[in-house]
Amino acid sequence: MKNLYRISAALLAATVAFSLVGCGDETGGADVTAAPEVTDIAETTAEPETTAMTEPELPPADFEGYEFRFVLQNDGYGEWKGRELGEGEQTGDTLNDALYERDLKVSELYSVSLKPLFTGDLVRLLKNTVTAGDNACDALFIQAPQLTAPAMNGLLFDIKQLPGLDLENPWWDAYAAKTLSIGGRLFFTYGDMNICDKDLTWLVMFNKKIAESYGVGNLYAEVADGKWTFDLFRGKCAGVYNDLNGDGVVNDDDLFGLVTPYDRTMLAFLYSCGVETIKKDESDLPVYAMDSPKLEEVFSRVLSLYFDGGCALDVMRVSGNWRRTETMFSSNQILFYVECMQNVERMRAMQDDFGILPVPKYDEAQGEYINMVCDFATATCVPASAPDPARTGAVLEAMNAYSKMLVMPAYYEVSLKTKYARDNDSAEMIDLIFGRRYFDLAYIYQWGGSIGAVMKLAGKGDENVVSKLESLREKTEAAIQKTVEAYAAG
Known part of the structure; x- marks a missing residue:
């Protein structure tokens, strides 16, 4: 089979005991002064993600074979091991082969190679990447509660400021972006490339x-x-x-x-x-x-x-x-x-x-x-030290766009609706369930x-x-x- 990823022989090996418990308390500071016109953040309803779409219109670019590295949860997380990228080759599994096709399209579109890095201590890798400035990774999928401290300590790039990334596009979760932003800044969010948040609905x-x-x-x-x-x-x-x-x-x-x-x-x-x-x-x-x-x-x-x-x-x-x-x-x-x-x-x-x-x-x-959506769903984030924000924005936009086109149909229609759901009514219920999901800032932070x-x-x-x-x-x-x-x- 054609191998897509250039996976090093020594993937990151740090392993931590998997926990479903959120991060500790945040304390200190002054009391909140409530501003006028407090709004209901539950008013945004996302469209079900099974809507068929044609080839996305994405601007061309040539990143000259750049190795774009995604950091994912490793085997130490058991069934929550990151699966936002596939096996690097076609295996006959519907979801994996859809991931493979998506990655191949993005690789060819932008002349990049996509490399998954699996580790048990994702936050440490993020910190080291930013403080050392060694560009060890380009994007990470980290449990949301683990991202609150990095977001507050300047370790994350504001996703809204990534050139070429448009959160208004249907492959991004509009409700998540609206809910998880604070003061107009958004350091982690969810799109159609994310799978863990769907599993944890x-x-x-x-x-x-x-x-x-x-x-x-x-x-x-x-x-x-x-x-x-x-x-x-x-x-x-x-x-x-x-x-x-x-x-x-x-x-x-x-x-x-x-x-x-x-x-x-x-x-x-x-x-x-x-x-x-x-x-x-x-x-x-x-x-x-x-x-x-x-x-x-x-x-x-x-x-x-x-x-x-x-x-x-x-x-x-x-x-x-x-x-x-x-x-x-x-x-x-x-x-x-x-x-x-x-x-x-x-x-x-x-x-x-x-x-x-x-x-x-x-x-x-x-x-x-x-x-x-349970708090420990892994969210998309980018290191604050991203050396080329335009490249990062373009690749993430393309990965999520092609995820909507190729991966989500495989996840919803084939895996959930056909392989696991036992009747057509349950398949319709899945559309309804994913059509309106709830992220809670108080739960995450x-x-x-x-x-x-x-x-x-x-x-x-x-x-x-x-x-x-x-x-x-x-x-x-x-x-x-x-x-x-x-x-x-x-």
């Missing part, structure tokens, strides 16, 4: 066999009619419990209406119900919004689902092994399994059919279904530890979310202000 899977047994009705129709609300979802979960082994103990050997990680899924439900922790003022600056009555209301309703009625289970509380949820679902012990999109792929060997749904919304008046506190309270079943957030408010607002000042100074 939250959704609901349901077991069709159990759904039929319990008469839950046509869930696809409920979604299509705008009736797939949290209250309806909670009602479907209620009453679905069976002590399958008859031991009189509620554990992971039983049948449940809902099994999910209580902490992260609490956030998914808050966001899907339209709760925002941060808003933006007229200067694109983040403003604290965790004091909304709606947050308290939705939090309480979710806790009621988790802990009242015995229909829900957090596997970590009884087994300490989050993977146990996967075997429970495939063994027909779970009606609703709320997790990330990658779990659809993990269920490919499941014998019984399952369906895919968006996370339920607040009420029928809410216009759209909103689906969380972990300002003041507020979001971590919400997750911890959810896991324990503690209803005191209002008092806890209020106790952290000064610290959180100070952390927000520190970030704002760092962005302004950079």
Whole structure:
């Protein structure tokens, strides 16, 4: 097979233990002064990324065989190893071959060779690249929480300032760019070249066999009619419990209406119900919004689902092994399994059919279904020391443009919809799920530890979310202000 990449024999070998936990707290600085006309940052709706497109119109350039280096997560990250670039040759795998074709087109268009560098400590490589000025890499895919300190410390290039890169183009996530910018500056974002953020989009899977047994009705129709609300979802979960082994103990050997990680899924439900922790003022600056009555209301309703009625289970509380949820679902012990999109792929060997749904919304008046992107999705960033910003902008623009044309159809239509989804309705649900996703600045930056506190309270079943957030408010607002000042100074 034709080999596309020039991969050195000694790829970067540093390996770190993989963690799903976000970065630590940001503290210091003065209180935030809220500007007038605070806006709702949830108003932008991205188009589903499966729209067919023709050959993108990109300006020609000749970069004379330049070796453009992308830094990706290595094998130490397990299933989250970076896969934004393919294997460097055609293998017969639909997604890999689409990646290969895209990379070949960009290589020929700009006379560049594309080199993946896999490492376990991506932030260290970024720091060394900038401080040493050795041009060791051109772009990186790093988990968003790990990018907050580099963004504040001047290690990243403002993506909005890259010549030849247009965030208005459909191959960039418009909502991500709007949400993740601070004061008009954007140091990391997402486009169609990114795959990890798609894998980490939250959704609901349901077991069709159990759904039929319990008469839950046509869930696809409920979604299509705008009736797939949290209250309806909670009602479907209620009453679905069976002590399958008859031991009189509620554990992971039983049948449940809902099994999910209580902490992260609490956030998914808050966001899907339209709760925002941060808003933006007229200067694109983040403003604290965790004091909304709606947050308290939705939090309480979710806790009621988790802990009242015995229909829900957090596997970590009884087994300490989050993977146990996967075997429970495939063994027909779970009606609703709320997790990330990658779990659809993990269920490919499941014998019984399952369906895919968006996370339920607040009420029928809410216009759209909103689906969380988990915080540790790897984002695109560029070192502040980029020696040729125009070249970097051109290559990233082309990689994302051809990703929309070639890679996303392979990812959505073939991998998710044809290979893993079990019916046409689920395929339509995937379009709906990716049509409106939610990125939360407070979740990514972990300002003041507020979001971590919400997750911890959810896991324990503690209803005191209002008092806890209020106790952290000064610290959180100070952390927000520190970030704002760092962005302004950079």
